[in-house]
Amino acid sequence: MKIAIRNGRVAQGDRLVKADVLVEDGLIRAVGHAGPADRDLDASGCYVLPGFMDFHTHVDDHIGRFYLADNYETATREAMLNGITTLCTFVTQAEGQTLRQAMAAARAKALDTCHGDVLWHLTPTTFEPGDLRFLEALLEAGYRTLKFYTTYRPAGLYVSYQSLGDLFQRLSPLGATFMVHCEDDDIIAHVEPGALDLSKAVSHTRLRSEEAEVEAIRRVTELALAKGASLHVVHVSTLEGARAIVAAKAEGDVSMETCPQYLYLDETFLQRPDGHHWLCSPPLRGHRxxxxxxxREGAFDMVATDHCAFRPEDKDSWNGQDLRQVPNGMPGLGALPHVTWKIWEDDPDRSALGLATHLALNPALRAGVADRKGAILPGLDADIVVLDPHGPERPVRSTGVPTFEPFPGFTTKLHFRSVLLRGVPRVQDGRLLEPDRPMGVPLQPDPETLPFT
Structure with missing residues (x-):
């Protein structure tokens, strides 16, 4: 069936053009004059944008002793309702498990339950010769993004700078992009908790200082530049760290993301009586x-949520005396386009182009799927958002499952008139069509079908 999206303003690179978009067999066929079609979608008064990607989410997994509130079905449902047609999330190799087993477990949870497409970033935690050969085989098969941490030693996630440099050198020639959580573990370890009032959530800013993030960013970017690695720094929260990455971009393939919470929430939320609801790592900061x-100047390559939603009873399951018992993370998936829009909200056209760049094109490029996603161009998947910027005002909602809302009082007028996934209308006027028929697919090959040696 041919679908024509008519009368909208279509994001084309750094400009908006009045054009029709013709969709057929799951692909964008033409941008311009669509001609006759089997079905018309009216985009009058709307922006026509590529389907969004949230490049950084955590769903359907354990974080420490807690299980996350969102599974693949609920997360992709909320995502689709907000124009996010591709969910990027993580496979983390647990203790006593191979990465291959972890990938199979995640894939089994996701299959036949997702309303949007899914892409996995991989976090290996063992690096024996066989593990490295498996990573090489995955990269040769089209996987691109690997996630590492310079902290969380007790959780088994910590990778030393020396080991990170070795991985840069070995895997960069195969096309790996390294996503790194930058907080210096030695700086964190030298903080004396006994000198802090751990009953107050704001002490989290001392436990995980700005200095820890900035030092790790400095060391990791130096390593990446020296080894010629493609580096993406996740959830940057500090002004000094962001400026250091901007400088590093001039010397190599370095990018970064920040999150809605680091743009519009600050450490005063941690000073509230219920401040533990806003505990995340890195912490909320000042100087917003x-x-x-x-x-606003375009320093960040993308905005992603680090969506990590916990049930209210889990977020509240501490003794009120030691904030380290509180699970770190907050929801944000459903808030992503609404809060990102606010960066340039005095210029709606700039906001629309900002969404197309920071939530679609740049994530697709970094994920290695720009040949399928991220733009409205002939031959690409017809993942399309018809966005009305003048809808009825409503509260921002970060997820549909029970959890604490991190953006209380935030409202939006963005209205999703239509959202298409691979040419199929999935949302109409803010309502999910056929909620009992998920049609999302994994974007990467099943490792069980690949000829590993």
Missing amino acids: EAFRALA
């Missing part, structure tokens, strides 16, 4: 006006 100014 200057940080937002950097975002």
Whole structure:
């Protein structure tokens, strides 16, 4: 069936053009004059944008002793309702498990349950010769993004700078992009908890200081530049760290993301009586006006949520005396386009193009799927958002499952008139069509079908 999206303003690179978009057999066939079609979708008064990607989410998994509130079905449902047609999430190799087993377990949870497409970033935690050969085989098969941490030693996630440099050198020639959580573990370890009032959530900013993030960013970017590695720094929260990455971009393949919470929430939320609801790592910071100014100037390559939603009873399951018992993370998936829009909200056209760049094109490029996703061009998947910027005002909602809302009082007028996934209308006027028929697919090959030696 041919579908024509008519009368909208279509994102084309750095400009918006009045054009029709013709969709057929799951692909974008033409941008311009669509001609006759079997079905018309009216985009009058709307922006026509590529389907969004949330490049950084955690769903359907354990984080420490807690299981996350969102599974693949609920997360992709909320994502699709907000124009996010591809969910990027993580496979983390657990203790006593191979990476291959972890990948199979994640894939089994996702199959036949997702409303949007899914892409996995891989976090290996063992690096024996066989593990490295498996990573090489995955990269040769089309996997691109590997996630590492310079902290969380007790959780078994920590990778030393020396080991990270060795991985850069070995895997970069195969096309790996290294996503790194940058907080220096030695700086964190030298903080004396006994000198802090751990009953107050704001002490989290001392436990995980700005200095720890900035030092790790400095060392990791130096390593990446020296080894010629493609580096993506996740959830940057500090002004100094962001500026260091901007400087590093001039010397090599370095990118970064920040999150809605680091743009519009600050450490005063941690000073509230219920401040533990806003505990995440890195912590919320000060100096947000200057940080937002950097975002407005285009310093960040993408905005992603680090969506990590916990049930209210889990977030509250501490003794009120030691904040380290509180699971770190907050929801944000459903808030992503609404909060990102606010960066340039005085210029709606700039906001629309900002969404197309920071939530679609740049994530697709970094994920290695720009040959399928991320733009409205002939031959690409017809993942399309018809966005009305003048809908009825409503509260921002970060997820549909029970959890604490991190953006209380935030509202939006963005209205999703239509959302298409591979040419099939999935959302109409803010309503999920056929909720009992998920049609999302994994974007990467099943490792069980690949000829590993």
